[in-house]
Every structure is written in structure tokens, then in C-alpha cells.
Amino acid sequence: MTSLPSAPTPRRTRVSLLRLGVLLLTVGLTGWFGFQAISAVALGPAKPGPSTFSGYVDVTATPSYAFETPDGPAQSDVTLAFVVSDTQDPCVPSWGAYYSLDSAAADLELDRRVRQLREVGGDVRVSFGGQANSELAVGCTDPDGLLDAYRSVVERYSLTTIDLDIEGGALDDTASIARRAVAIATLQDERLADDGLAVWLTLPVGPTGLTAAGEQVVSQMLAAGVDLAGVNGMTMNLGVPTTASQPQSDVIIDSATALHDQVSALHEQVGISLTETQAWGKVGITPMIGQNDIPNERFTLADAAIVNQFARDTGVGLVSMWSLNRDGTCTAPLPSVLTVVQTSCSGVDQGGQLFAEALAVDLPSSSAGVTSGESPAPVASPPAAPATPQVVDDPETSPYPIWDPLGTYPAGTKIVWRQQVYEAKFWTSGFAPDSAVANAADSPWSLLGPVLPGDTPAPLPTLPEGSYPQWDEEEVYTAGSRVQLGLVPYEAKWWTQGIEPGVSVEGGTPWVLVMPAR
Structure with missing residues (x-):
């Protein structure tokens, strides 16, 4: 797709090169699958969770999307995208290769905004990867460093669900696929004592489902012992023009149906038998709303209604969209209808309606406590x-x-x-x-x-030296007088003499900071 205070650190389980080698050796061995079949009988397949809607938010896009104050349930469970490798240190997670986790807290107020969303009943997931930059497992070749990187994100944002968006060159990077599988399996094991960790894989799909490379990513995860919450199909840029007789929703339904069959078969290969209901619960559908990257492909509000009905009829585990940032009609100076993708509007005339609300209708939500107008x-x-x-x-x-x-x-x-x-x-x-x-x-x-x-x-605001006179304790200042104390500017609220700006006094300081325009 186009782009809290830390919890106590759990016991750290280190990933050894031996374990990685064993994984690569055993993926293709039938004896291993026999072991999995025995495990599946003993433990039973994981029960899929309820269907949810969780729209993507492009964290680093401008203008910023205010996910922290949702309009209602459809915007209350969000997937923040994307965490990738830092360009200087590939084992350090960053937001879009622009912000470290600390600088995102300072410059984007990200930690504060996550806390705010949760205070009004919403929740966040985090997506790793995406179309641009390097997903952590691609950039970081050190198994221990990779595990630490994933763990640091999960702990910082107190996550119970993550998304791994694997596309582009990352689909063919077999070494990174193996590293990722081992790290995520270990991290999931670590989180069992807490709230657990649900893991979704987001992969490109078409009318015939996943590519062979996508199937291999799923197989590797399952082979490593990852308990997948599901596979989320990127049902976008499908190579099929949108027409009145063949809307994009038809192709999306074909793609989701093929993905369902593959999810079932891939689990069967490791000895986990899923019922129809369980298999559908492990399927996700994520369209690109409005204008897609291909000029003659558009996802309309009518398509959204059809996809929503299909999801409810089949029990699809996840419905999402790219992205909440884009959920609105383009405004001047842009025309309302475009054939070029924008990051802050859909490129179609939405007539005041929202794609998120159309896609989320009657889908159970992990954030059901948020209602419209309650933000x-x-x-x-x-x-x-x-x-x-x-x-x-x-x-x-x-x-x-x-x-x-x-x-x-x-x-x-x-x-x-x-x-x-x-x-x-x-x-x-x-x-x-x-x-x-x-x-x-x-x-x-x-x-x-x-x-x-x-x-x-x-730090207090500052202005260049000489912007205002320096404060003088002998001077009399009336309301509106401006001074500097050092480089910090102040304005008098009322008559004052001898009271230093920035110092608390009984009855209230007579000075207020002058906030420079940005």
C-alpha cells in the first residue's frame, strides 16, 4: 500500500542461528508436518476472533489524520502504518524511515494520541512493512536485533495485534521471510503470559488469490509455529478495469474467495484442519478506496456496500481500507474526481458519505464502545x-x-x-x-x-535578540507591553513592576508567554 509508556520488559528469548537453520531445513520435510498434525489434534486449531473493521492510517502523511478523536465506531480501531527499518541502522524501527519511535512521540505526538484513542474506547494496531522502504526483517539480518526491534514496537504501544504488510521485493526475499517467521513466533510465545499477540499477514491478491510468493510467506509463518490470526488480502490495483457491468467489488469477492481456499489448504498442509467458518475468519479484505493506482480502476461507495454485505454473509475476519487519511472528496484546488491517487482524499465524489462507515456497517468491533458523537x-x-x-x-x-x-x-x-x-x-x-x-x-x-x-x-519559545526590550525590574509595564527575558518573549496582562516574567506569584503572574507564529 502506498505509505505510552513502555510496559515492563518481559523475559527476553534470544533467537539463535541454529534455530534459523533448523527452520530452513525443516520447512520442506514431511516428517515435520506429521508432528504438526499431532500438535493440531492435541491443541485444536486456533479459534478465529470476531470480524472487525480496522482502517489503515498513514502516520507520516501530511496533513496529519486525527485518528485520536474518532468520529464513531468505524474510525475507532485503526491500523497505524508503517514501521520500517531506519535508514542508518536497519535493526532500529522507524516510522516510514522518517521518525524514530522517540521522535514520533516528540514531533507527531504519537504516544499521546494512541493513549487518547484508547481513553475514548478505541484501539490501535501497528503495521510493519508496506510498499516503500525496507520491512524490518529485510533490513535487519541479525536475528537477535530483529526480535528486539519487533518487541520494542509491541511494548511501546502496548499492542495486542500487529500487521505484517509484505509486498514488492520483500515477497521474494527468502532469507528475510525465514528471519521474520522465527522472530514473530518467538515474540508471540513471549506475549502468551500477557494479553497475547494476534498476527495478521497482509499480502497482494488477485482473482486467483495469493501469488506463489505470497503462499510461501504464509507457509513459512505456519512452519515456524506462528498462530496466524489471518491473511489480509490487498484487494486493490487488480488489473481489471472498473465498468458499470463489472464493478471492482465483483473482482474483490473473487479474490477473497480464492484467498479463503488457499488459507484453508495452507493450514491443512501443516496438519491444521479449518472449518469453513474458521477459514473465513482468517480472511481479510483491504481495498484502496476511490481511485486506485491504475487510472481505470475505482472502488466506489456502491462497491463498499457490496463488500460489507459479503463480509457479513461469510464471516470474514477483517475488513480494512487504504486509508482513513483518504476518506473524503477532494477539495479545491483539486477537482473532486481524479485519475491520480492522492494521499488526503479519495479521488471520487463521495457526496458527504464515508467509505469507513459503508465498509464497517454491522461488523462487530473491538471498539464497539465508541459511538458517533461520543468522541x-x-x-x-x-x-x-x-x-x-x-x-x-x-x-x-x-x-x-x-x-x-x-x-x-x-x-x-x-x-x-x-x-x-x-x-x-x-x-x-x-x-x-x-x-x-x-x-x-x-x-x-x-x-x-x-x-x-x-x-x-x-523549551520555552524564543525570538531573536532585540525583538523586544529586555525586562527591567525598575520599569513600569502596562497591559500589552512586550519584553524579553533572555530570548524568551512575554507580554504584560496588566500593570506591573518588579515581577519577573516566568516566576509564579500569588494571585497569578502578570506575564504571559508570546507564542511566535509558525
């Missing part, structure tokens, strides 16, 4: 945290300046108010971030999420 307050704040004196913001631990009713805040300014972090959507002053409004879009503030344990104050 954080009218301004997308967490549900009804009462404005009580007990909610005190401490400037010593707040990651951003605390909101001041007399402050002025240009677009992009981040502040803290009642233990929540907000960002200004446009210039604002005097409007409390948690004020009720009839329409969330009317609020100048976007909620990013709660203040997290371990947060420390961000």
Missing part, C-alpha cells in the same frame, strides 16, 4: 472530565505552556489545559480548550491527548 466533547476532548479545582496543571511537569485566558495562540501552538494537550487550529485568544461548541470544527483547538507520565516541559 471527546464537542471539541474532541475526553468525555466529561469535570472542571474541578482538583485538576491542576503543574508548569514543572507540563510538556507545554499552560493555557492562559489572556494569552494569544497562533495556529500550531501546543498548550496544556486540565491535564490534556491541545493544539491551536488557527489563531485564538480567550477561548478555553474544553469549551463546549455546537460543532467540533468550530473550536480553535484540537485535542492531542493526556499529559503522560514522564512528560517534561518543552
Whole structure:
């Protein structure tokens, strides 16, 4: 597809080169499959979970998609994409090769936003790989380093489900396929004592199902002992033009049906017999909404309704889409209908409807507690945290300046108010971030999420020396006077003399930070 505080570290199981060699040797041995058949009889096949809808979010795309404040159930379970190898150190995970996990927390507020989504009843999965860059197992050839990389992502975001999106050259990289299988099997074993770890494989499909290379990826995972939650077919760019007589949904259904048969057969090869219901529960369907990469292929809202009905009729385990970032009609200066793929709109006229809602209709969700209109307050704040004196913001631990009713805040300014972090959507002053409004879009503030344990104050804003006079304790300042203390700019809220900017005083400081425009 086109692009929390850490939990206690569990016992680390190291992957040896011997284990990797044994895997490569045993994949093709029939005696091994006989052992698997005995294991399957003893343990029984894994019971598939309920069908869910989990749309992809391109984490590094701009403009950023606010997954942390979902509109309703259809947007409340998201798959964040993509974690790949860092370009400088391939055994270090990064978001899109642009952000380390730490820089994503700082620059994208990713940890905070994940926490916020969970606070309103949603959840996140993380997808590794994708069409661009190098999936971790491709870039990292050290088995121990690879396991550490996967583990660090799972622990940082407290994940119970991950997605492995294997496409392009990664499909033919047999060494990386083996490394990945061993690492994921080990990681899944480690997580058994916690909440477990569901693993989905996302692979390209066509009307005849998986390619031979895709089948090998599934086989290798099963051979390594990975308990696959399912195989998610990328039902997009199928090479079949969309016409009135042959909509894309017809080809998608053919592809999903072929994938179902392959999933059943591949499990049978390792001695795991699946019923029809169980096999369908291990099938995922992920279309590219609207305009596909191929100019004459489009996935319409009518297609979405048909795919949704098919998923409900068969008990498909997962329905997704690429991507929630694109779920809207393109606006000026772009035309509403396009034949070139955009990252922030679908390229088709949606008439005010959403693909996510059409695809998710009546599908059981792991985030069923979120309902439309229940996302954080009218301004997308967490549900009804009462404005009580007990909610005190401490400037010593707040990651951003605390909101001041007399402050002025240009677009992009981040502040803290009642233990929540907000960002200004446009210039604002005097409007409390948690004020009720009839329409969330009317609020100048976007909620990013709660203040997290371990947060420390961000550096104060600065302006070049000489932008304003230096503060002088002998000088009298009236409301609106601006000064600098060092390079930090302040504005007087009322008459003051002798009170240093930035120092807390009884009754409230007479100074407010000047937030430079971005």
C-alpha cells in the first residue's frame, strides 16, 4: 500500500542461528508436518476472533489524520502504518524511515494520541512493512536485533495485534521471510503470559488469490509455529478495469474467495484442519478506496456496500481500507474526481458519505464502545472530565505552556489545559480548550491527548535578540507591553513592576508567554 509508556520488559528469548537453520531445513520435510498434525489434534486449531473493521492510517502523511478523536465506531480501531527499518541502522524501527519511535512521540505526538484513542474506547494496531522502504526483517539480518526491534514496537504501544504488510521485493526475499517467521513466533510465545499477540499477514491478491510468493510467506509463518490470526488480502490495483457491468467489488469477492481456499489448504498442509467458518475468519479484505493506482480502476461507495454485505454473509475476519487519511472528496484546488491517487482524499465524489462507515456497517468491533458523537466533547476532548479545582496543571511537569485566558495562540501552538494537550487550529485568544461548541470544527483547538507520565516541559519559545526590550525590574509595564527575558518573549496582562516574567506569584503572574507564529 502506498505509505505510552513502555510496559515492563518481559523475559527476553534470544533467537539463535541454529534455530534459523533448523527452520530452513525443516520447512520442506514431511516428517515435520506429521508432528504438526499431532500438535493440531492435541491443541485444536486456533479459534478465529470476531470480524472487525480496522482502517489503515498513514502516520507520516501530511496533513496529519486525527485518528485520536474518532468520529464513531468505524474510525475507532485503526491500523497505524508503517514501521520500517531506519535508514542508518536497519535493526532500529522507524516510522516510514522518517521518525524514530522517540521522535514520533516528540514531533507527531504519537504516544499521546494512541493513549487518547484508547481513553475514548478505541484501539490501535501497528503495521510493519508496506510498499516503500525496507520491512524490518529485510533490513535487519541479525536475528537477535530483529526480535528486539519487533518487541520494542509491541511494548511501546502496548499492542495486542500487529500487521505484517509484505509486498514488492520483500515477497521474494527468502532469507528475510525465514528471519521474520522465527522472530514473530518467538515474540508471540513471549506475549502468551500477557494479553497475547494476534498476527495478521497482509499480502497482494488477485482473482486467483495469493501469488506463489505470497503462499510461501504464509507457509513459512505456519512452519515456524506462528498462530496466524489471518491473511489480509490487498484487494486493490487488480488489473481489471472498473465498468458499470463489472464493478471492482465483483473482482474483490473473487479474490477473497480464492484467498479463503488457499488459507484453508495452507493450514491443512501443516496438519491444521479449518472449518469453513474458521477459514473465513482468517480472511481479510483491504481495498484502496476511490481511485486506485491504475487510472481505470475505482472502488466506489456502491462497491463498499457490496463488500460489507459479503463480509457479513461469510464471516470474514477483517475488513480494512487504504486509508482513513483518504476518506473524503477532494477539495479545491483539486477537482473532486481524479485519475491520480492522492494521499488526503479519495479521488471520487463521495457526496458527504464515508467509505469507513459503508465498509464497517454491522461488523462487530473491538471498539464497539465508541459511538458517533461520543468522541471527546464537542471539541474532541475526553468525555466529561469535570472542571474541578482538583485538576491542576503543574508548569514543572507540563510538556507545554499552560493555557492562559489572556494569552494569544497562533495556529500550531501546543498548550496544556486540565491535564490534556491541545493544539491551536488557527489563531485564538480567550477561548478555553474544553469549551463546549455546537460543532467540533468550530473550536480553535484540537485535542492531542493526556499529559503522560514522564512528560517534561518543552523549551520555552524564543525570538531573536532585540525583538523586544529586555525586562527591567525598575520599569513600569502596562497591559500589552512586550519584553524579553533572555530570548524568551512575554507580554504584560496588566500593570506591573518588579515581577519577573516566568516566576509564579500569588494571585497569578502578570506575564504571559508570546507564542511566535509558525
